[in-house]
Structure formats: structure tokens, C-alpha cells
Amino acid sequence: MLILGIDTSCDDTSAAVLEGRKILSNVVSSQVEIHKKYGGIVPELASRRHIEMIWPVVSEALDKASVTLKDIEGIAVCNGPGLIGSLLVGVCFAKATGYASKIPFIGINHLEGHILSAMLGDETPGFPFLCLVVSGGHTSLYRVDGFGQYRELGRTRDDAAGEAYDKVAKLLGLGYPGGPYIDRLAQEGDPSWVEFPRPYLHGSFDFSFSGLKTAVKNYVESLGKVDHRSVAHICASFQASVVDVLIKKTLSAARRERISNVSLSGGVAANRELRRRMKELENREGIRVFLPPRHLCTDNAAMIAIAGHHRLARGERSDITLTARAVLPV
Ligand code: KG4
Numbered sequence: 001m002l003i004l005g006i007d008t009s010c011d012d013t014s015a016a017v018l019e020g021r022k023i024l025s026n027v028v029s030s031q032v033e034i035h036k037k038y039g040g041i042v043p044e045l046a047s048r049r050h051i052e053m054i055w056p057v058v059s060e061a062l063d064k065a066s067v068t069l070k071d072i073e074g075i076a077v078c079n080g081p082g083l084i085g086s087l088l089v090g091v092c093f094a095k096a097t098g099y100a101s102k103i104p105f106i107g108i109n110h111l112e113g114h115i116l117s118a119m120l121g122d123e124t125p126g127f128p129f130l131c132l133v134v135s136g137g138h139t140s141l142y143r144v145d146g147f148g149q150y151r152e153l154g155r156t157r158d159d160a161a162g163e164a165y166d167k168v169a170k171l172l173g174l175g176y177p178g179g180p181y182i183d184r185l186a187q188e189g190d191p192s193w194v195e196f197p198r199p200y201l202h203g204s205f206d207f208s209f210s211g212l213k214t215a216v217k218n219y220v221e222s223l224g225k226v227d228h229r230s231v232a233h234i235c236a237s238f239q240a241s242v243v244d245v246l247i248k249k250t251l252s253a254a255r256r257e258r259i260s261n262v263s264l265s266g267g268v269a270a271n272r273e274l275r276r277r278m279k280e281l282e283n284r285e286g287i288r289v290f291l292p293p294r295h296l297c298t299d300n301a302a303m304i305a306i307a308g309h310h311r312l313a314r315g316e317r318s319d320i321t322l323t324a325r326a327v328l329p330v
């Protein structure tokens, strides 16, 4: 089954073509250049850019897959959660295209896409597996018992992990989005230079990163001037705290749920230190860790298409009343 996937939930316009689980194309048009001077996403600019880019990006995805719209058998579009104006562009495009070309279409939850990105790799986890979704908008742990069977075990009570990366990068005067800058600089720094707090929230699988962000802010202010070496040490120390918490909570959830397959998704899952430390669990804890390639961790339409593939194959369909939702539980 040839599926066209579309994701316009935030600041990237993405379209992909999948044949079964096989990715024929996965095009992501980034808006970083537009938003970086504001240090964050400006929703109105994001939706306007999606309108300009949706058709060129879909065309490129079809061309790269060497197919035309006539070959497409189903359209999967992300309809939430996300920025409402951005989501509407993808949803309206998918509905109009599906209706005009008589192609069945289905709305897909962005988080289901992240969870099922584990199914795009060469090796895929068997059910049940645990999925840690760590992105700019979400930090949640899910128990996955099958397609469509997801139970959230815990979530952030305040900032998402990626949001903390972005805010810390901003206060250190690094670029936007901050995650990749901190990832790179942390390689040069000493993770034990500052002992930042580890918000474990014992007794729950919830997360909290806003106190950590404030601790970094207070520390940076207490230093006055920060040179390049200090910035690298602060990045490494901040990252050590985030990664410690993510690893410890994932491990304790895996033990409590008696699950031995763990996967990672979301932009922060592209982080090298998190990936390295997660992989270490394989030998130490006997857990199998599935890490999608880094470009499939950040927002992309292939993950929406794989979710759509499973739902459409089961006969699920959306109709013309499909709408975008800023808040949409998985
Ligand atoms: O999943 P994603 O592309 O979009 C959302 O749904 O939020 O995640 C974007 C987030 C940003 O906060 C970005 O700073 C973070 O993922 N990120 C990283 C890395 N690459 C992206 N954080 C840490 N290390 C990275 N290498």
C-alpha cells in the first residue's frame, strides 16, 4: 500500500511516501532560518510558511519516490497536537487532495507518529515495548501493547526536555534550536563541573525540567562573565542531569512493567549522549534499546505515514469533518 504522509504540526513542513514499512521518500523543509532571529517559533509565521511550502514539499516527496498522486492509495495527515494554524494547513491540504482525488485519508496523532517511528528502523521492537518520547513539546513515557494500544505512564509536569535544552541554550547565547548546540558543546565539557539538580519525582514516572532550567540560569548569573570553556562545562553538566533523569525513569518503568524492549523518539532522542547512555543499558540491564536513525527522531512525515499505514490497513478512515486539534491525547 502506497501511503502519502504529511506533518505540519509545528515549524517543519514534511511529506513522505511509504510502501508498507519502506520509506521511498521523506522530505522535511525546515523553517529554522525564519524563526531563529526570534529565538523561538512564531506561530503566525509558521502557518504562512506551511501554506507556501505544502505543495512543493509534497511534489518533491512524490518525485523522489518516483510516483504520482494517482499511485497513492492513502493519505495520513497529522491533525494534532501542535500549533493550530500550522496543523490546519496539512489537514486542509490532505482533505482537499483526498476528496478531489478519491484517496482515503486519516488523521494521525503526532505522538502516535513518534511512538511508531520505532517501526521504521531495520530492527523493530516486539510488543510490548516502552517508548520515551522526548521532544520540544512533549516528554512522556508510553507502554505500547500493540498498534493503537498506548498507555501513558508519565509525562512532564512543566517544561519538555527539548524546551529545557532550548531555554538553556538561549540563556547561554547559543543558537536556535538549542538542542544540537548543547549536544555539540557538551562533548568538550566536563559533566561533573556543576552538580545541577536531578528532578527524579520519586514514586511517579512524571518529569519536571523547569527547576533545572532555573538552576542553570541562577548559576550562569552568579558567574557574571562566561567564557567558551565554562559554557561547554555548563552544557555538559546540564545535559548530564537531563540524561540521568531520562535514563533512570525509563529504566524503573521498564522494571515495574517487566518490559525488556525500549525505544526512543522525538527531537531530543537525536542527542548523542542520551543515545550512548541508553545503549549502555543493553549490556548492563539486559534491555533491548531501539534507536531510530537521528533524522527519524525529529519531526518528519514518515512517522505519520507508518501510523497511517496501520490504521488504513485496518479499514479506519477519516471523513471531511476531520479537523485540527491543538490538544489531542494519544
Ligand atoms: O520532535 P521535534 O523535532 O519537534 C517537536 O515535536 O517538538 O523536537 C525538537 C526539539 C527541540 O527542542 C530541539 O532543541 C531538540 O528537539 N533537539 C535536540 C537535539 N536535536 C534536536 N535536543 C538535544 N540534542 C539534540 N541533538
Ligand code: ZN
Residues within 6 Å of the ligand: 110, 114, 135, 136, 266, 267, 298, 299
Ligand atoms: Zn514531534
